[in-house]
Amino acid sequence: MAVLLHRLGRSAYRHRRLVLGIWLVVLAALVTCAGVFGGRLDDRFTVPGTESQRALDTLGRTLPEASGADAQIVFVAPEGHRVTEARYTAAIARAEATAAKAPQVKAVMGPAATGAVSADRSTAIVQVQYSVQRAEVRPSSLDVIEGAAEAAEGNGLRTSVGGSAYGSNGVHIGPSEVIGVAVALLVLVVTFGSLLAAGMSLLPALLGVAVGLAGLLALTPAVSISSTAVTLALMLGLAVGIDYILFILSRHRQQLARGIDPRESIALATGTAGSAVVFAGSTVIIALAALGVIGIPFLTVMGLGAAGAVLVAVLAAITLVPALAGFAGARLTPKPG
Incomplete structure (x- = not known):
């Protein structure tokens, strides 16, 4: 294994433009496939063989309208007023009528039918029942529900919408993820004392995560x-990616400090530290893939998805790091003192 990885590191260093180009082409191809052919994420969780799942399956066959997704519109009257006042009940009734016309909606139940009104009469809830599961709810239908809520706000009511129909159907990278990457970069800069070395640690990890996702x-x-499977793959891919890259990069910089030629140094680092990376990654992949033994579909997909992200992180560590080290050359040598 060490000899094979040594040769791989030397070859990646020598053909660094080709290696980097292959990774970029693969990323572009996968992004294109995801954009053109990729469907929506499916957050329906099933646990075959359990009593609760059999009950849900039976409900879906016998009363499908009660087993679909649901949405709620919450109406709050202005301070000092009640939702039972005539103008507010009229606004809520109009919202009910609008929601009932939304595509895929099976039934709309207002507070008059359900009694969903708070004790102080300041808040009321309209229930919207869909005939399809959340993953099948069309965005246009949700737009109608939101439009009904916004129309009621014109009459002085404060509104908000929610429910299972509004679950996430995509990958959202927000400020928290960006802040996390920025903090990781800061820690790496402080640790290495070099922006180049910190970037060398982070860039292959980010590229590997992008390919995996x-x-x-x-x-x-x-x-x-x-x-959830996508989020787990993102978290694990980034975490182990940085970790594995640090194994190889730290060994490479130590050897550069001893005066070893950059090409031979990265080959040795890939052969020695890279062996540890492959072993560690293999154990993680096996452990995650073992989630399939449980026999729960969504856990199997989560495990295999995360295992795939870890596999890509290992490949990035043993191929991308030597290639990028070729571009950096001797500039990765730690400064004396």
Whole structure:
């Protein structure tokens, strides 16, 4: 293994433009496939063989309108007023009528029918029942529900919408993820004392995560993949990616400090530290893939998706790091003192 990885590191260093180009082409191809053929994420969780799942299956066969997704519109009257006042009840009734016309809506139940009014009469809830599961709810239908809520706000009511129909159907990278990457970069800069070395640690990890997530999303038309599986793959891929890259990069910089030629140094680092990376990654992949033994579909997909992200992280560590080290050359040598 060490000899094979040594040769791989030396070859990646020598053909660094080709290696980097292959990774970029693969990423572009997967992103294109995900954009053109990728479907929506599916957050329907089933646990075959359990009593609760059999009950849900029976409900879906005998009363499908009660087993679909649901949405709620919450109406709050202005301070000092009640939702039972004539103008507010009229606004709520109009919202009910609008929601009932939304595509895929099976039934709309207002507070008059359900009694969903708070004790102080300041808040009321309208229930919207869909005839389809959340993953099948069309955005246009949700737009109608939101439009009904906004129309009621014109009459002085404060509104908000929610329910299972509004679950996540995509990958959202928000400020928290960006802040996390920025903090990781800061820690790496402080640790290495070099912006170049910190970037060398982070860039292959981010590229590996991008490839892993794009590959996962490209499979959505053929496999039911949940947003939880994507999130887990993102977290594990980034965490182990940085960790594995640090193994090889730290060994490479130590050897550069001893005066070893950059090409031979990265080959040795890939052969020695890279062996540890492959072993560690293999154990993680096996452990995650073992989630399939449980026999719960969504756990199986989560495990295999995360295992795929870890596999890509290992490949990035043993190929991308030597290639990028070739571009950096001797500039990765730590400064004396």
